[in-house]
Amino acid sequence: xxxxxxxxxxxxxxxxxxxxxxxxxxxxxxxxxxxxxxxxxxxxxxxxxxxxxxxxxxxxxxxxxxxxxxxxxxxxxxxxxxxxxxxxxxxxxxxxxxxxxxxxxxxxxxxxxxxxxxxxxxxxxxxxxxxxxxxxxxxxxxxxxxxxxxxxxxxxxxxxxxxxxxxxxxxxxxxxxxxxxxxxxxxxxxxxxxxxxxxxxxxxxxxxxxxxxxxxxxxxxxxxxxxxxxxxxxxxxxxxxxxxxxxxxxxxxxxxxxxxxxxxxxxxxxxxxxxxxxxxxxxxxxxxxxxxxxxxxxxxxxxxxxxxxxxxxxxxxxxxxxxxxxxxxxxxxxxxxxxxxxxxxxxxxxxxxxxxxxxxxxxxx
Amino acid sequence: xxxxxxxxxxxxxxxxxxxxxxxxxxxxxxxxxxxxxxxxxxxxxxxxxxxxxxxxxxxxxxxxxxxxxxxxxxxxxxxxxxxxxxxxxxxxxxxxxxxxxxxxxxxxxxxxxxxxxxxxxxxxxxxxxxxxxxxxxxxxxxxxxxxxxxxxxxxxxxxxxxxxxxxxxxxxxxxxxxxxxxxxxxxxxxxxxxxxxxxxxxxxxxxxxxxxxxxxxxxxxxxxxxxxxxxxxxxxxxxxxxxxxxxxxxxxxxxxxxxxxxxxxxxxxxxxxxxxxxxxxxxxxxxxxxxxxxxxxxxxxxxxxxxxxxxxxxxxxxxxxxxxxxxxxxxxxxxxxxxxxxxxxxxxxxxxxxxxxxxxxxxxxxxxxxxxxxxxxxxxxxxxxxxxxxxxxxxxxxxxxxxxxxxxxxxxxxxxxxxxxxxxxxxxxxxxxxxxxxxxxxxxxxxxxxxxxxxxxxxxxxxxxxxxxxxxxxxxxxxxxxxxxxxxxxxxxxxxxxxxxxxxxxxxxxxxxxxxxxxxxxxxxxxxxxxxxxxxxxxxxxxxxxxxxxxxxxxxxxxxxxxxxxxxxxxxxxxxxx
Numbered sequence: 001x002x003x004x005x006x007x008x009x010x011x012x013x014x015x016x017x018x019x020x021x022x023x024x025x026x027x028x029x030x031x032x033x034x035x036x037x038x039x040x041x042x043x044x045x046x047x048x049x050x051x052x053x054x055x056x057x058x059x060x061x062x063x064x065x066x067x068x069x070x071x072x073x074x075x076x077x078x079x080x081x082x083x084x085x086x087x088x089x090x091x092x093x094x095x096x097x098x099x100x101x102x103x104x105x106x107x108x109x110x111x112x113x114x115x116x117x118x119x120x121x122x123x124x125x126x127x128x129x130x131x132x133x134x135x136x137x138x139x140x141x142x143x144x145x146x147x148x149x150x151x152x153x154x155x156x157x158x159x160x161x162x163x164x165x166x167x168x169x170x171x172x173x174x175x176x177x178x179x180x181x182x183x184x185x186x187x188x189x190x191x192x193x194x195x196x197x198x199x200x201x202x203x204x205x206x207x208x209x210x211x212x213x214x215x216x217x218x219x220x221x222x223x224x225x226x227x228x229x230x231x232x233x234x235x236x237x238x239x240x241x242x243x244x245x246x247x248x249x250x251x252x253x254x255x256x257x258x259x260x261x262x263x264x265x266x267x268x269x270x271x272x273x274x275x276x277x278x279x280x281x282x283x284x285x286x287x288x289x290x291x292x293x294x295x296x297x298x299x300x301x302x303x304x305x306x307x308x309x310x311x312x313x314x315x316x317x318x319x320x321x322x323x324x325x326x327x328x329x330x331x332x333x334x335x336x337x338x339x340x341x342x343x344x345x346x347x348x349x350x351x352x353x354x355x356x357x358x359x360x361x362x363x364x365x
Numbered sequence: 366x367x368x369x370x371x372x373x374x375x376x377x378x379x380x381x382x383x384x385x386x387x388x389x390x391x392x393x394x395x396x397x398x399x400x401x402x403x404x405x406x407x408x409x410x411x412x413x414x415x416x417x418x419x420x421x422x423x424x425x426x427x428x429x430x431x432x433x434x435x436x437x438x439x440x441x442x443x444x445x446x447x448x449x450x451x452x453x454x455x456x457x458x459x460x461x462x463x464x465x466x467x468x469x470x471x472x473x474x475x476x477x478x479x480x481x482x483x484x485x486x487x488x489x490x491x492x493x494x495x496x497x498x499x500x501x502x503x504x505x506x507x508x509x510x511x512x513x514x515x516x517x518x519x520x521x522x523x524x525x526x527x528x529x530x531x532x533x534x535x536x537x538x539x540x541x542x543x544x545x546x547x548x549x550x551x552x553x554x555x556x557x558x559x560x561x562x563x564x565x566x567x568x569x570x571x572x573x574x575x576x577x578x579x580x581x582x583x584x585x586x587x588x589x590x591x592x593x594x595x596x597x598x599x600x601x602x603x604x605x606x607x608x609x610x611x612x613x614x615x616x617x618x619x620x621x622x623x624x625x626x627x628x629x630x631x632x633x634x635x636x637x638x639x640x641x642x643x644x645x646x647x648x649x650x651x652x653x654x655x656x657x658x659x660x661x662x663x664x665x666x667x668x669x670x671x672x673x674x675x676x677x678x679x680x681x682x683x684x685x686x687x688x689x690x691x692x693x694x695x696x697x698x699x700x701x702x703x704x705x706x707x708x709x710x711x712x713x714x715x716x717x718x719x720x721x722x723x724x725x726x727x728x729x730x731x732x733x734x735x736x737x738x739x740x741x742x743x744x745x746x747x748x749x750x751x752x753x754x755x756x757x758x759x760x761x762x763x764x765x766x767x768x769x770x771x772x773x774x775x776x777x778x779x780x781x782x783x784x785x786x787x788x789x790x791x792x793x794x795x796x797x798x799x800x801x802x803x804x805x806x807x808x809x810x811x812x813x814x815x816x817x818x819x820x821x822x823x824x825x826x827x828x829x830x831x832x833x834x835x836x837x838x839x840x841x842x843x844x845x846x847x848x849x850x851x852x853x854x855x856x857x858x859x860x861x862x863x864x865x866x867x868x869x870x871x872x873x874x875x876x877x878x879x880x881x882x883x884x885x886x887x888x889x890x891x892x893x894x895x896x897x898x899x900x901x902x903x904x905x906x907x908x909x910x911x912x913x914x915x916x917x918x919x920x921x922x923x924x925x926x927x928x929x930x931x932x933x934x935x936x937x938x939x940x941x942x943x
Contacts, residue, residue, distance in 0.1 A: 014423060017381065225800050233791065236780040242672055243769070243777045244791045245758030 014353045026348045030341065037340030041333045045321060057321060064320025065313045075309070075316055077204040080211040081270060083308040085283075085290035087211075087218045087301055088141075088262035091255045093291075094222060094299050095235040097149070101163025103287025104170035105144040105260045107280075109267025111174050112140035114192065114278045117271070118181060121194025129195050130272065137268035138261045144170065145260020146253060153249035167287070171280045178278070189277045197272040207273045212305075214262070219301040221258075231255055263287075296341065311338075368396040370433065371558040372418070372449070372527055377427035379413055387413040389582045390427070395527065400549060400559045402573035402590070404566075406602055406863040408833060410582040411562050415529045418560075419451035420444035431527075450520030451529040454536075456512050458504045464511075465500035468519045490521050494551045509657065510541040517548075528552070529560045534568060536658055539891070539924040546572045564602075565890070566595040578602055603864055611871050611896040613915075614879060616650040621683055622883035623669070623852055628678030630664055630907075638664040640907040642678070646852065648685065651874060651884040653898030653915060655891065655923050661907035662887045663772055666854045670769045671757045682765055684748035685851065685881075690740035692764070698730065700763065701737060704748070711745050718742050768850035770842055772857050772887075774834075778841045781830030785811045785822065788829055789844055814843035818869065835866035842873055853877050856887040871897055891920040905929050 042057040052060075065075050085102050092099035113133040120129055148162040178187040200206050222228040234241045234251045241248050270282060293311055297303035314337055318330035372395040379388040387410040395401050405411045416422045418429065420438040428435050431447045438444050444451070458467050469483045476482075487500040496514050504512060513533060520528055530549075534542040549559055549572060563569060569576055570590060577587040578601040585601050623646040630639040639661050646652050654662050667673055669680060691701060691710060702720055704710050710718040721727050728736075736742055750763050760767055775781040779788045790807035797803060811825040818839040822832055829837055842858060855874065859867040874897070878884050888894045894901055898915040903926035910929040913922060 224802060226794055226802050227800070229787070229790075229794055229802050232783065232787075233780060236782055237776055239773065239777040240780050240791070243670070243757065243771065245671075245756060245761060247756075247758070 015350050016353050017350055021348060029344050029348055033340040033344035037337035041336050060321045061317035064317035073204050075312055076208050079309045079312040080208045082286050082290060082293060082312055083304060084211045084266040085286050086293040086304050086308055087214055088259050089290050090294050090299050091231055092259040093294055095231045095255050097252055098160045099163050099259055100160055101166045102263050102290050103283050104167035105141045105263035106267045106283045106287055107174060108144045108170045109137035109141040109264030110271045110278050110282050112136035113268045113271040117192045117195030133195050134268050137264040141264020142257045142261040145256040149253040149256035153252055174280050192276045195272060207269055215301050215305060368398055371395050371397045373430040375428050377424045379422060379424050386582050391584045393577055395558045397558055398553055398556045399574040400553055400572055402569040402576045403560055403562045404569055404576050405579035407861045409579045411579050415562060418449060419529055445523050448526040450523060450525030452516045454531045456516055460505040463501050463503055464498055464515045467515055468522050487518060490518055494548050496548060509536045527558045531562045538657060538927045539920060566598055580604060612875055616899050619647045619649045621645050622648040624681045626679045629676045630668055630673055631676055638907050642909055644902055646883045646885050648883045649881050650899040651878050651886055653894040653901040654887045654904055655894050655901055656904040657927055660904045662904060666856055671755050671760050675753060680752040682750045682752050684750055686744040686748045687746055688743055691737055691742050709745055710742050713741055713743055766849060766851045768845035768848050768853045770845050770855040770858050774837055774841055775830060779829050782828050784828055785825045792848055810847055818843050834861040835863055838862055842870060850882055852883045854885040891923055903927055
């Protein structure tokens, strides 16, 4: 007869790595995670907010995003801008270059467009003006993205800190320009009269169409071109890249130019198609949300269409529910759901084993 | 054998994921005062089994008995409490601490920390078993074998009676291994149980009392060493009879291919990695490089491949081009004109090619290109190319077909997360003017290699990290050979491979040698070096200590050269002390 003292027992929980999982099963886990997240949000809303019951929560969440035709276009617009910036950060992320400066790169791109429209508006035909605005934005974004890459290649600076700092510099420059352009008006730039993108079908249609074309272009660039292949090799292993004769510094610099240029394009779209003006918060944190969208899609541009739409849907729906109470309430909802989505990846990669009571019980008697 | 049982494993099973069974219902008995060798090929589960005993893994089922009592080992701490200690292949020591400080680190025996007392006890233990160690010496001043000694003392200091050593001889010279074995024999006499993981048969025969053979996670048998033979053990390990001789034809048409002179390399930290290295690698032969791990082998090959900035020396490559037409390498019009200026080129009819016509007027670029492409311009002599200060890309653009199988397969030679096809095109993706990659030819190559080298894989679109070590290596070697190299460098190409795969690789290297390739082979198993190579160069502390004829040398001779400068240095310091 063996005796079992308490310390000499199998651990209660053990984490075991899974080999692999069929795709339908992993997708099911993700769907369950999203539903669980929304459920928790609903319970929280019922507890915290007055006049909200469970059914109303779900209804408002969806009507905020899909309720009216206007809401649907708004959803498309917001998702498109977010997708555009997500596409921009993706090449850098696939290279494991942690560019968190998309906010600043987009803002500086928008500023370039506004500057061109401000100084040259009315003096040039609209197509020429728009072409110049586009060029200026793309160049400005590329420069803003290229600077940290040069510093990284030459002096091994930390790209995360550097790109983050560049955001503040961009904000500062915008504030400075606004102070010059409209000193009498409390630094608020009135709507520009020139440099508007043409309206086709709907005021947001062109924006959405351009973003969808861009998605296809970025996808082909990353998966089917030699440059895209080089990005993957550098991201996976710099040693391998050196071994096959890829110049790591060159690829990093080139990719950050591409990344920044797409941010610049996003800035141009924001100015030319939507705001026709600029403030220091024109990008509104989307440069950071884009990082999450890109990660959630595992850096695949096609999946990103889905993740950007999903994140926008949550933000818009949650805003409908809670923004009257507190402007930060939508962020809480998005945060909780994302927590569930990211958390469920653990259960896709690992499983938890409990102590097998039967076996031990049998031998202990 | 009537010795008392120290450790007993019953029906141990350990799975990784759903498919991989690392250990399958393994029974194992270890007696007090014996040395038990755990023998098996890589991937047979021997390290997993030892990690279970040492508390690093927890078994899915089965039980462990120590001294006849069932115990549960959940952590290395639990293992120490049961008197079990493991010496891992990779040392876990604090560099700036002394030996004694490392040994006492983490020991919580309720006594006040007194380093003098510790030094004394460490010395006592060392003397008892015949270790030679200074407890006050810092780790960073120690050789690899001294560090191993510290690891063993660490375990003994904690009172371990059951010691597990994971391939202890992998980092040692034959002479150092012999010393270690003496120590192990003393421990056995003292009643300790020693489990030693190895796949070197001659070591099993030399040191162990019994051998437990594992194959594919299963315990095949435990036999008395005295009543078995290497041939029988191999058969048990592999499951079938194996031809143990490596085929080594005499080299033919030997000529200089790569001449290295006075090469020196200092690392970014200022450590001299290569010191005045001079040698010649010849076409049609295998040049072996022997040395203790980390003696500069890696740096030497990487330097030739253009991955390091060299302080001094020259690397000259002789391209076997005499009387052969010059071809357009990538972007090489300037190179054609440079060679023409050196008088290296002629027309097929014997006239010299100078880039000018009969009247001394320069030919147009178009005419020259047409003549090159038509194969009308030939080399007068073998092309001589300086490889120093060239990047890997420049080396390739010069038309040097240098293939390199690096030591770090998934960290340098291949990309683990990419599929087989994408890995096949790592070397060749630049070909052609298109901005798009061509995956058709790499796809064909992938299928050819998978078929010809019998790579076990569910398909060519699977990430290579999901394949076993042997299959990964076959892909890498296959890709490098497919580039039709004139120089093939391979660093530890059989590390981690089973016997069958190893022989496949040896045969591939020999095949290349017969095709007139200059093969450079960095190996660790001296038996293989002596059996495979035509010449063996020994490197020690970044210096070449000798070049031996592979057919007329012995392991002992190589072993002495492997530590040559070390022993010289030691003699130097000892005479200073005296």
